[in-house]
Amino acid sequence: MYRKQIVVSIFLLASLLLSACAGAATTTEPPAATSAGAEQAGGGKLEVFSWWTSGGEAAALDALFNTFKTYNPTAEIINATIAGGGGSNARAVLQTRLAGGDPPDTWQVHPGYELLGQYVASGYVDPITDLYKSEGWDKVMPAGLVEQMTKDGQIYGVLAGVHRGNGLWYNKKVLDEQGITIGETLSIDEFLGIANQLIAADITPLCVGDNGVWASAQLFENTLLGVIGPDKYKGLWDGSVSFDSAEVKQAMETYGNMLDYQNSDHSALSWDQAIQKLMEGTCVFSSMGDWAYGEFVKAQKKDNEDFGWVSHPGTAGSFMVVADGFVMAKNAPNKDNNTLWLKAIGSKEGQEAFNPLKGSIPARTDVDRAKFGPYHNWSMDSFAKDTLVPTVVHGSAAPADFQQALNDAVTTFIVDKNVDAFAAALVKAAQASGFAK
Amino acid sequence: MSTSELVKTQKDASTVSPPRSKRPWLSERLQSFLLLLPSFIATGIFVYGFISFTIYISLSNWRTLVRDMSLRQPLLANYADLFAMPRWQADLRNTVVFTIFFMGISLGVGLGLAILLDRKLFAGTVLRNVFLFPYALSFVVCGVAWRWIFNPEAGVNILFNLLGINPLLAAVGVGPLQPGWATDPTILLKVNDALALIWPAAGKLQVQFGVPVAMIPVAIAASWQLSGFVMAMYIGGMATIPEEVREAARIDGATEWQVYRRVLIPMLAPVTISLAVLLLHTSLKIFDLVYTMTGTGPGFATDVPAIFVFEMMFKATRYNLASAGAIFMLIAVGVVIIPYLTSSLRKG
Numbered sequence: 001m002y003r004k005q006i007v008v009s010i011f012l013l014a015s016l017l018l019s020a021c022a023g024a025a026t027t028t029e030p031p032a033a034t035s036a037g038a039e040q041a042g043g044g045k046l047e048v049f050s051w052w053t054s055g056g057e058a059a060a061l062d063a064l065f066n067t068f069k070t071y072n073p074t075a076e077i078i079n080a081t082i083a084g085g086g087g088s089n090a091r092a093v094l095q096t097r098l099a100g101g102d103p104p105d106t107w108q109v110h111p112g113y114e115l116l117g118q119y120v121a122s123g124y125v126d127p128i129t130d131l132y133k134s135e136g137w138d139k140v141m142p143a144g145l146v147e148q149m150t151k152d153g154q155i156y157g158v159l160a161g162v163h164r165g166n167g168l169w170y171n172k173k174v175l176d177e178q179g180i181t182i183g184e185t186l187s188i189d190e191f192l193g194i195a196n197q198l199i200a201a202d203i204t205p206l207c208v209g210d211n212g213v214w215a216s217a218q219l220f221e222n223t224l225l226g227v228i229g230p231d232k233y234k235g236l237w238d239g240s241v242s243f244d245s246a247e248v249k250q251a252m253e254t255y256g257n258m259l260d261y262q263n264s265d266h267s268a269l270s271w272d273q274a275i276q277k278l279m280e281g282t283c284v285f286s287s288m289g290d291w292a293y294g295e296f297v298k299a300q301k302k303d304n305e306d307f308g309w310v311s312h313p314g315t316a317g318s319f320m321v322v323a324d325g326f327v328m329a330k331n332a333p334n335k336d337n338n339t340l341w342l343k344a345i346g347s348k349e350g351q352e353a354f355n356p357l358k359g360s361i362p363a364r365t366d367v368d369r370a371k372f373g374p375y376h377n378w379s380m381d382s383f384a385k386d387t388l389v390p391t392v393v394h395g396s397a398a399p400a401d402f403q404q405a406l407n408d409a410v411t412t413f414i415v416d417k418n419v420d421a422f423a424a425a426l427v428k429a430a431q432a433s434g435f436a437k
Numbered sequence: 438m439s440t441s442e443l444v445k446t447q448k449d450a451s452t453v454s455p456p457r458s459k460r461p462w463l464s465e466r467l468q469s470f471l472l473l474l475p476s477f478i479a480t481g482i483f484v485y486g487f488i489s490f491t492i493y494i495s496l497s498n499w500r501t502l503v504r505d506m507s508l509r510q511p512l513l514a515n516y517a518d519l520f521a522m523p524r525w526q527a528d529l530r531n532t533v534v535f536t537i538f539f540m541g542i543s544l545g546v547g548l549g550l551a552i553l554l555d556r557k558l559f560a561g562t563v564l565r566n567v568f569l570f571p572y573a574l575s576f577v578v579c580g581v582a583w584r585w586i587f588n589p590e591a592g593v594n595i596l597f598n599l600l601g602i603n604p605l606l607a608a609v610g611v612g613p614l615q616p617g618w619a620t621d622p623t624i625l626l627k628v629n630d631a632l633a634l635i636w637p638a639a640g641k642l643q644v645q646f647g648v649p650v651a652m653i654p655v656a657i658a659a660s661w662q663l664s665g666f667v668m669a670m671y672i673g674g675m676a677t678i679p680e681e682v683r684e685a686a687r688i689d690g691a692t693e694w695q696v697y698r699r700v701l702i703p704m705l706a707p708v709t710i711s712l713a714v715l716l717l718h719t720s721l722k723i724f725d726l727v728y729t730m731t732g733t734g735p736g737f738a739t740d741v742p743a744i745f746v747f748e749m750m751f752k753a754t755r756y757n758l759a760s761a762g763a764i765f766m767l768i769a770v771g772v773v774i775i776p777y778l779t780s781s782l783r784k785g
Contacts, residue, residue: 092751095502118754122503211732265589267620267735401500404753408524408737415622415736421643425523 046337047078048326049107051090054272056294060358064160067350071340080104088212091400098124103329105338109157111148111323112396120156125327127154128342137346140364144388148396149325157325158346161360164379165289165320165391166222166312169296173306174203174281182308185316188226188254191285195261198284206258207283208266209274210414213407216266218393219287220255220410226314227251230387233318237390237397239436243426252419259414279307287312289322289394293359293375303374311382319386322394323363398435405429488767495760502754515761523643525762527737528745530646535741536720538656539663543716544709546660547667552697554668555675565672569665576662580729583658587618587730619651622735644737651731651738659726663719667712674708675701714777718770742766 046068052061058081065077082090087108094107103124109115119125132138132155138146141159149157168191170182178201180194195205210216225233228247235241241248263283266274271288275295278286286292290309301307311318326345332338344350351362352371361372361379369377390397392406409425412418430436495515498505509515519525550568554561571579586592597603597614606614624647632639632646639646678701686700724743733740733748742762750759 088752092747095751095754098502099504118502122501124502213733264617265620267731268584268588268590399501399754401753401755404748404755411733412523412736415738 042072043074043076044072044334044337045076045078046334046341047080047104047106048341049080049082049090049094049104051082051087051108053081053083054294055298056357056359057291060161060354063353063357064345064350067347067353068341068344070349071344072337075337075340078104088214098122103331105329105332105334106326106341107329109325109327110391110395111145111157111159111321111325112390113398114395114400115149115157115325115327116151117399118395119327120151124330125156126330126332127156128158128328129153129155131158131339131342131346135343135346137364140366141346142363142365142383145321145323145363148321148323148390157327158342159323159325159363160345161324161351161355161358162363162383163289163291163322163324163360164382165218165322165394166225166287166315166318167290167292167309168222168285168287168312169275169278169292169307169309170285171278171281171283171306172304172308174284175308178203182310184310186310186313188223188313191313192257195258195285199261204263204283205261205285206263207274207278207286208262209269209271209277210266211268211270213411214393215271215274215288216414217407217410218289218391219258220252220406220413221391221393222287222312222315222320223255223258224248224251225318225320225389226312227254230318230389233389236430237392237435239430242436243430244423249419249423252413252422256413256417256419259417289320290359290375290379294357297359309375309378317386319382319388320391321388321396322391323396324360398430399433402429402433402435405433491760492764494756495764497757499756500754500758509757515757516765519758519761519765521643524737524740525742525745526642527644528740528742530644531649531652531737531739531741532721534648534652535656535659535723536717538653539659539720540713540716542656542660543663543667544712546664547712548671548702550664550668551671551675554672565669568668571662571664572666572669574662576723576725577729579658579662580726583654583661584619584730587654587658589615589617589620593618616650618654619731619739620735621650622738623650624648624738625650649734649738651734655727655730655739658730659720659723662726663716667716670708670712671705674705678704710777714773717773721766721770721773 048061048065050061052058061079061081065079068077069075082093090108094104097103098119109119115125132141132146137158145159145162146155149155149159168186175182175194178197180197182194198205208215208219210219228241228251232241232247236243236248263269263274263277269277271292272295274283274286275288275292276299277283279296279299279301293309296303296307310316326342328335328338328342345354346364348364348367351364352367354360355362355367356372356376359375361376361383365384369380372380392398392403395403398406406426406429409422409429412425413422427436493506496508496512498507498509511517554565588594594615603614624645627645627647629639629642629646632642682700682704683696686696691699722743723741724747727739727741728744728747731739733744743766746759746762746766749755749762753759
């Protein structure tokens, strides 16, 4: 009698334990069984991992899903999005899933280091070079961009759109009231002059929302590019320019000066709340990539009437590429649907549907420009003729540990304004990360 | 009944007992062992196994997404790196400051509320529940709510204007009361110079030790959430003190204040110790409240070890450094918990 009870209870315990494990596994693991028959019959599943959750971003992602549905109308799309600007939370989840052997079919990725150093080097993605040939992408995608996704002659991703990171957005109405006009370009001295003028009129010049830190790091990155220029800026990432060189320290000084003009509650706000303040007119400028454009559109503000834009001071002639691409996961559960998904992203229809909603410009150069507004056309012009530079804040210039070290150094610098300590911290981090001597 | 008869009945009784006791493989000892085995295995793997794994990683070279399990030389280099980091030094400072404020406020307010309710002023049951409600909220909810309350351009600063505090201050010629709360990077009571006099190595510290004012709003939010719990524990403790003790004290001529000060509070010492241990390990491990309320704060004024570990692990992919931080946290919590457990187990 006892024995029976014991056996039963052990059995129950064991099954409980097993079902707990199985339960955990099924919640995270996309079912893999459907992939075999998917190519002939259509249908099947596709899991897309991204951090596009805000209004404009989600709408743009939907537009891509609709394009994909023209390729496979019956497929079930699993939209695995994780909220959080810049993808910082999403990447944490993705890394856990990859390390646990449970990859989504495809995920959002920034080209450059993030793709090549992080996912390609560790063998988590398969090349899609043949798609570039069969779809003719090799003719319509700029070589400079494709190069950022190429390793040993193999291409590992396709770009949905390209953001310009070095934008300076402003509230045009407030500037008009003060009798200030912004020209085609803006130098750092001009910017500081205007900022002083605004301070004199008791207006906060600069809107920053850095409760996620990266917005401040981006302000630094843009200022760095503006002071040292694109060539030396690129040199930082191959080790030919050091972070404690005189020019970089000069850039740090300038950045420190700019901080005096920012809103006092910056560390309590997120980047989009800072843009909100800009629209309300409680501050005037914000240095932000053109995903900010989506916020203006959402608030029904008019280009060149309510708000305006210019390159971040000193950065005219450079285009900081913050591109969004997708990959083919190694051992993707639904490889055939994912191939169709990548084709949809690279297609002209997909790019034309996605980008106007997202605020970015297409990675293809053969799209119909009439479908895009004045900002996009301005950005496309810049993309065609300016020097393309990578971004560290969005992962394409340097490894993740350097990215974190930069965020940490900026957090400290905002308070202590110690240029030497800032430079020393970055030198040390660059050495530890392995891209500087 | 004679002795022999007694022995005989005992023998009879023993033969009545189930025959399976003769099977050695199902003895009492084995039964309990088998029943406990699954949880032993699970705990062994998922707690101690993974702790050992984390210790190993904290000594390894694993610092990118590609796993590298080779040991780093010298062996404790990751720990040396950790303690040389200004951010980690700031985290240690913040943890100490947070712990002092958080424990001081929650124990003080909790005890105060318990005494007020003990006086049976009015609406005792309702108030007891009201005070306990915050404890039912998650730290994340609490953090988001208090983030707005302490926003320097909204929240409580507006209240200062509405309540007429700022107009009043302006009338006496003092500037308006507009604290920056969690956005204020100021460090009060800077101790580095004083510390360097008695401990020369302190001169090498890369952050200013003192009281980061931004930590105070965070400690207030955390105390708001846990004071009700402290109160409930104290009310429970007071209920176990017999009424006779109070009466005896009053007959001896103690005032009501003295009854609490000299009799009840000393008798609540075991409750206070348990609470101190519970609050201390909560404050050493705190993550969600701080992460949602202030994040790392200006100049790491509100950063805590758990946020450091999370960011180094999942954002910077510096698995070895993050593991070193996690192991340090484990040791810190162990230093608090183990003496308490051993002393209470010995008593039990």
